[in-house]
Amino acid sequence: MFTNIIEKKIKSEISKSLVNIKSKKQFTINDVLLSNVSEFTKQFIKVEIINRDDNITTPEIGTLSDTASGLVLNLNSIINTDILNRIIDKSVKLQFNYTIRPKWTLINYIFGKMESAPVDSVRNKLSIFQFYRYYLDTILNYIKDRPVQDNIIITKSRVKNLLEETDTIIHDKLLTNPSSIKVKNFFLQLFRIKYDDISQPKLNDTIPFGFIRIFLEDKTFYGVLDRFMQFCNYLYEDISEKESLYDSKEIQLKDIIKVITGQVKVEEAEMKYITPDINNDYLFLLEDAFEEKKKKTTIKTEQKDKAQSGLEKREITDIFTKTEIEKVQKKIFKNNKLLLYEFFELLKNCKNWDEATEKLKTLFENNDVKLYDEDVVNFVDKLNNYFTES
Numbered sequence: 044m045f046t047n048i049i050e051k052k053i054k055s056e057i058s059k060s061l062v063n064i065k066s067k068k069q070f071t072i073n074d075v076l077l078s079n080v081s082e083f084t085k086q087f088i089k090v091e092i093i094n095r096d097d098n099i100t101t102p103e104i105g106t107l108s109d110t111a112s113g114l115v116l117n118l119n120s121i122i123n124t125d126i127l128n129r130i131i132d133k134s135v136k137l138q139f140n141y142t143i144r145p146k147w148t149l150i151n152y153i154f155g156k157m158e159s160a161p162v163d164s165v166r167n168k169l170s171i172f173q174f175y176r177y178y179l180d181t182i183l184n185y186i187k188d189r190p191v192q193d194n195i196i197i198t199k200s201r202v203k204n205l206l207e208e209t210d211t212i213i214h215d216k217l218l219t220n221p222s223s224i225k226v227k228n229f230f231l232q233l234f235r236i237k238y239d240d241i242s243q244p245k246l247n248d249t250i251p252f253g254f255i256r257i258f259l260e261d262k263t264f265y266g267v268l269d270r271f272m273q274f275c276n277y278l279y280e281d282i283s284e285k286e287s288l289y290d291s292k293e294i295q296l297k298d299i300i301k302v303i304t305g306q307v308k309v310e311e312a313e314m315k316y317i318t319p320d321i322n323n324d325y326l327f328l329l330e331d332a333f334e335e336k337k338k339k340t341t342i343k344t345e346q347k348d349k350a351q352s353g354l355e356k357r358e359i360t361d362i363f364t365k366t367e368i369e370k371v372q373k374k375i376f377k378n379n380k381l382l383l384y385e386f387f388e389l390l391k392n393c394k395n396w397d398e399a400t401e402k403l404k405t406l407f408e409n410n411d412v413k414l415y416d417e418d419v420v421n422f423v424d425k426l427n428n429y430f431t432e433s
Contacts, residue, residue: 045139045253048139048236048237049135049136049139052135052139052236053128053131053132053135055239056080056081056084056131056134056135057127057128057131059078059079059080059081060075060078060079060080060084060127060131061078061124061127062078062079063077063078063079064078069121070121070122071118071119071120071121071122072088072092072093072116072117072118072119072120072122073118073119075088075122075127075130076088076089076118080131082173083134083138083171083172083173084130084131084134084135086170086171086173087130087133087134087137087171088130088134090167090168090170090171091133091171092115092116092130093116093117093118137152137171139236141172141175142232142233142235142236143233143236143254143257143258143261144257144258144260144261144381145175145178145261146178146203146206146210146261146262147261147381149169149178149182149202149206150199150202150203150206152168153165153168153169153199153202154199154202157199158198158199158200159196159197159198159199160196160197160199161195161196162186162194162195162196162197165182165186165197165202166183166186169182169183174232175232177209177212177213178206178209181205181206181208181209182197182202182205182206185197185201185205200409207263210262210263210264213229213262214262214264214267217229217267217303218267218303221303221304221305222304223300223304225303226296226299226300226303226304227243227244227296227300229303230244230250230255230258230296230299231243231244233250233254233255233258234248234250234296236250236254237249237250237251244296245296246295246296246297246300247295247296247297248295248296249293249294249295249296250293250294250296251290251291251292251293251294252271252290252291252292252293252294253290253291255268255271255294255299256268256271256290259271260379260380260381261381263377263378263379265378265380267303270302270303271294271302274298274302357429359387359390359391359426359429360384360387362425362426362428362429363422363425367418367421367422367425368383370418371383371418371419371422374412374413374416374418374419375406375407375410375412375419375422376410377410386402386406389402390402390426393430395430396426396427396430396431399426399430403423403426
């Protein structure tokens with residue numbers, strides 16, 4: 044579902060970039076900036092692609108590097124269509140991720156695996172984005188109001204808290220005297236993914252339910268998401284218990300408005316919704332855009348490990364019951380399903396219990412977890428058994 048939309052946008056963006064330069068045998072990064080590509084791509088190039096070193100003046104084909112974008116070029120660098128395609132691929136994927144799960148994208152794009160980042164770097168990266176100003180301005184105003192001596196770095200945990208505080212305000216505004224205008228504005232960017240160049244969506248316009256699900260999960264608006272799940276249960280009584288089928292179902296703006304404004308009766312009902320596995324296709328997008336993975340090496344390593352172990356271990360999620368997962372989600376992950384399953388994905392990369400323990404320590408400190416809670420102890424014990432069992 045998501046892949047088709049992204050590929051369509053990449054093709055469109057490439058076409059726009061080549062309108063004025065397709066007759067040229069050679070073109071430069073500056074030619075691309077002067078083309079008809081979107082403002083997002085232009086700003087992405089300025090922040091992530093262009094090398095600010097004034098000593099670099101020789102126009103030459105750009106080379107790979109270890110930067111987030113994977114390329115370091117200057118304005119006069121001669122590029123080919125392959126490099127242009129690569130730049131646009133990364134730009135479109137970043138914008139798509141930011142649109143449907145903005146908090147996750149901002150945190151991962153700004154910090155990556157680091158716990159802090161230089162303030163100047165944060166400002167530069169935020170300058171790429173043009174919408175969801177409530178997030179961007181919250182971070183920028185926080186930086187602006189800090190004493191000069193404290194404005195060298197900013198921590199990931201501080202930014203997370205700022206974004207969570209912002210979402211609390213947004214949640215209250217959305218559900219206090221909700222109106223069609225509020226709902227339209229809240230979901231506007233999700234419609235713009237599908238319908239290019241619209242100012243406002245029409246009542247009969249539709250978007251995949253998966254957009255709504257991911258967007259609300261990113262904000263941890265689970266009460267609002269439950270309303271939509273019950274509404275979808277009513278609409279699609281014959282739905283399979285696979286979340287991918289829910290995600291692909293189209294939902295009209297007029298029905299979205301009805302759900303938010305309370306025009307649809309929502310009763311307590313058993314949810315057919317199943318929490319998606321961390322490997323859902325939307326989760327690869329940002330990773331592919333900003334990390335050059337050595338996939339062949341990884342595959343060979345995994346095959347070697349399996350051959351040495353003789354038997355592949357169970358999935359980590361399989362060692363917990365549904366009830367245990369629900370308790371862990373509430374007490375350790377602040378009721379955020381996405382964070383829960385992202386943490387399980389981190390644990391998959393741990394080679395032993397010692398490495399897993401370090402991940403747990405960081406998690407518990409960041410989320411202020413009560414270590415002696417019965418459910419927390421059970422969570423740790425089961426993970427310990429998982430990593431130490433022969």
